Amino acid sequence: MIPITVVEFGEAEEKLVLEVLRSGNIAQGPKVKELEDSFAELVGVKHAVAVSNGTTSLVAAIEVLDLKPGDEVLTSPFTFVATLNAILEAGATATFADISEDDFNVTADTLAASASDHTRVLMPVHLYGQISDMDGISRLAADNGYAIVEDSAQSHGSSQNGRSSGSFGLGSFSFYATKNITTGEGGMITTNDDVLAGRLRVLRNQGMRARYQYEVAGHNYRMTDLQAAVGIPQVARYGGTVAARQRNAQYLSAGIERIPGIVVPRQLSGRSHVWHQYTIRVTPSAGISRDEFVTKLDEQGIGAGIYYPKLVFDYDTYRNRADVRIGAYPVAERIVKEVVSLPVHQNLSTGDMDRIIEAVARAASTN
Numbered sequence: 001m002i003p004i005t006v007v008e009f010g011e012a013e014e015k016l017v018l019e020v021l022r023s024g025n026i027a028q029g030p031k032v033k034e035l036e037d038s039f040a041e042l043v044g045v046k047h048a049v050a051v052s053n054g055t056t057s058l059v060a061a062i063e064v065l066d067l068k069p070g071d072e073v074l075t076s077p078f079t080f081v082a083t084l085n086a087i088l089e090a091g092a093t094a095t096f097a098d099i100s101e102d103d104f105n106v107t108a109d110t111l112a113a114s115a116s117d118h119t120r121v122l123m124p125v126h127l128y129g130q131i132s133d134m135d136g137i138s139r140l141a142a143d144n145g146y147a148i149v150e151d152s153a154q155s156h157g158s159s160q161n162g163r164s165s166g167s168f169g170l171g172s173f174s175f176y177a178t179k180n181i182t183t184g185e186g187g188m189i190t191t192n193d194d195v196l197a198g199r200l201r202v203l204r205n206q207g208m209r210a211r212y213q214y215e216v217a218g219h220n221y222r223m224t225d226l227q228a229a230v231g232i233p234q235v236a237r238y239g240g241t242v243a244a245r246q247r248n249a250q251y252l253s254a255g256i257e258r259i260p261g262i263v264v265p266r267q268l269s270g271r272s273h274v275w276h277q278y279t280i281r282v283t284p285s286a287g288i289s290r291d292e293f294v295t296k297l298d299e300q301g302i303g304a305g306i307y308y309p310k311l312v313f314d315y316d317t318y319r320n321r322a323d324v325r326i327g328a329y330p331v332a333e334r335i336v337k338e339v340v341s342l343p344v345h346q347n348l349s350t351g352d353m354d355r356i357i358e359a360v361a362r363a364a365s366t367n
């Protein structure tokens with residue numbers, strides 16, 4: 001079986017983890033600071049604030065914007081459930097804008113079409129590792145006084161015209177086990193805003209500014225030095241990781257793009273793609289349903305994934321909630337039935353990729 005994701009650590013991680021264990025200081029300490037500094041450099045921002053995971057990083061980023069009840073966060077309906085849960089946890093109302101089939105992300109146009117008088121925050125999700133059109137979205141935000149929180153959980157280092165995801169307002173990253181950079185569980189908030197960065201550091205640590213000085217009712221969202229020790233070497237070698245994923249995506253597309261009915265993912269002009277997922281679309285003209293297609297891949301030993309099988313709000317628990325406002329999203333509703341993600345990770349061999357291409361061709365020609 002060729003797995004959709006693998007976690008591989010080297011001697012550098014082992015050495016740092018051992019160093020932390022032997023130091024006796026395993027809570028948030030110097031290694032967390034070191035990870036923050038290197039990650040801020042990767043994103044090209046002044047501040048990076050480490051937290052316990054990508055969901056708490058979204059919650060904190062929204063909370064620090066001081067929204068009032070009824071204020072709306074406008075996001076993508078085509079995302080992992082954490083995006084929606086974080087909005088609700090922060091006490092805001094979630095609303096949605098349709099996506100583009102070019103990059104699976106919201107655009108300035110779809111956001112503008114879905115904005116209301118209550119919209120306060122735009123929360124684009126850079127799905128699969130390709131940054132949304134942040135040039136356009138930033139203009140929309142500036143024109144209307146919206147804040148930006150980027151859900152960059154899948155897009156570490158993806159950029160548009162040289163500017164990285166997570167640098168356009170508040171950026172939120174995840175270091176969960178399957179993400180491009182992992183600490184097992186972990187997250188990071190990035191920003192150029194000195195005041196917000198200071199308040200985020202307070203918020204993650206029980207609302208404490210100085211010892212026993214509680215400024216807000218805060219959280220324990222801290223990361224540990226053990227986790228940071230696992231992340232530091234991965235940030236250092238991330239350029240190589242992304243280059244390998246980019247080469248793999250190119251190789252897969254060269255083999256798959258000729259297969260009738262299958263649409264390969266595109267890297268749009270002016271953007272870089274860090275290929276968290278390599279996601280094809282099985283369109284109606286393929287003559288096989290997406291789910292049958294995945295079964296055929298599975299039979300051939302290819303670990304394919306469906307991210308995501310439904311739109312984020314399309315579950316009973318989110319229906320009839322006043323804080324989840326749902327409309328019609330024709331593009332997302334179509335795409336959600338077509339997507340299949342194939343392995344693209346840095347540890348694939350050329351032989352693995354030939355097998356994947358061959359399996360896709362066979363699955364698509366069954367009918």
Ligand SMILES: *Cc1c(COP(=O)(O)O)cnc(C)c1O
Nearest residue numbers: 053054055080082083153174176
């Ligand atoms: C992984 C992910 C999150 C949440 O991150 P966790 O670290 O798992 O809490 C949020 N949004 C998106 C789009 C994700 O892929």
